[in-house]
Amino acid sequence: MKPFTLIHTADLHLDLPVSGWKGSEEQLMVRRDEYRRTFSRILELAKRREAAFLLIAGDFLEHDTVSRPTVEWVIEEFRRIPDTRVLIAPGNHDPYRSDSFYQSVPWPEHVHIFSGRWEDHYFPDYNLRVYGKGFADFEERESRLPGVDPADERRVMVAHATYGPRTEKSSYFPLSREEIHPLEMDYVALGHIHQPSTDRLDNQRRTLVRYPGSPEALRWKETGERTVSLVTFDEKGVHLETEAVQTRRYEVDFVDMTGCRTPEEAVRRILNRFPEPSARSVYRRLHLKGRCPRDLSLNGEWISLQLVKEGFLYVECLDETVPDFDLDRLRAEDGLVGTFIRRMDERAAKADGEEKKLLERALYKGLDALLLREVKGR
Incomplete structure (x- = not known):
């Protein structure tokens, strides 16, 4: 045939x-x-x-x-x-x-x-x-x-x-x-x-x-x-x-922002992660992860604009960072915050995989709410 x-x-x-x-x-x-x-x-x-x-x-x-x-x-x-x-x-x-x-x-x-x-x-x-x-x-x-x-x-x-x-x-x-x-x-x-x-x-x-x-x-x-x-x-x-056969690729990446003190430092970290022109010629979505100072605001639109100025074709930045706490100090406290951390530690010790990640996010959201309530109550 x-x-x-x-x-x-x-x-x-x-x-x-x-x-x-x-x-x-x-x-x-x-x-x-x-x-x-x-x-x-x-x-x-x-x-x-x-x-x-x-x-x-x-x-x-x-x-x-x-x-x-x-x-x-x-x-x-x-x-x-x-x-x-x-x-x-x-x-x-x-x-x-x-x-x-x-x-x-x-x-x-x-x-x-x-x-x-x-x-x-x-x-x-x-x-x-x-x-x-x-x-x-x-x-x-x-x-x-x-x-x-x-x-x-x-x-x-x-x-x-x-x-x-x-x-x-x-x-x-x-x-x-x-x-x-x-x-x-x-x-x-x-x-x-x-x-x-x-x-x-x-x-x-x-x-x-x-x-x-x-x-x-x-x-x-x-x-x-x-x-x-x-x-x-x-x-x-x-x-x-x-x-x-694609004309352009979509790419999704996760960038660790732990330790960044300013938005400018966050931009530099991303630029260092993607130095090659070919890496900047795609449609890219960036999930900004990690722990940053509580008073640091990473505005995704502003960061995206800076990256486009540096040669990125198109980029979306999603701020998914969590506030950085001194967990050792807070855990040792006798009040509600310390008790909350210790109980979450116990649950996390028994969890694995996705459940452990969910508990970690819940820990930081809970601390955000508790510490904000303490600040308002003063």
């Missing part, structure tokens, strides 16, 4: 408003353009690798906010890869509704958009049958699966779905290993979960189930490289590789 390569992506969410944005309007315009650039990079990859197929497993165009100019731009971009068949399975953020651009504008001949019912399409050059289905509306609670042609041919499924245990309920097309197992697919191209993951089934064809993750970060949980999946079919089977 003729070998071929397909590219699998999902969850671009073009024209989705950037939630929680704290930068300028100009920065926001740049960020919106970066999502477009990532889409263009995916098409460039398809052309460079001579991909026979591009599978987009839903949440491609944000239904409520995508603009007609964006859709027309997407269509023009697709015209750049006329030799790659594009197959789109709409998701819960871009369902195949009568008021969607999927139905209201003409798409190029080499682009096919799956409807709300299962379809299958056979490509004889590769002895490949592709099964696909889109969301008909914003929710799909039932997971009806297609009937499978028994012929000896390659099989691929593309859908936007929640893949998990059979007992797990979801409003977004719940799909389980047990349901996919007997279908004997070669590759199942999913969308919906923004983190990449792979599952290999123990059926005859060793079905490969894959979430590629979002190709460009949409929230702070989506850090690091963002990739698409490249899947090659040849005489030896199905082979998976990934390639980074």
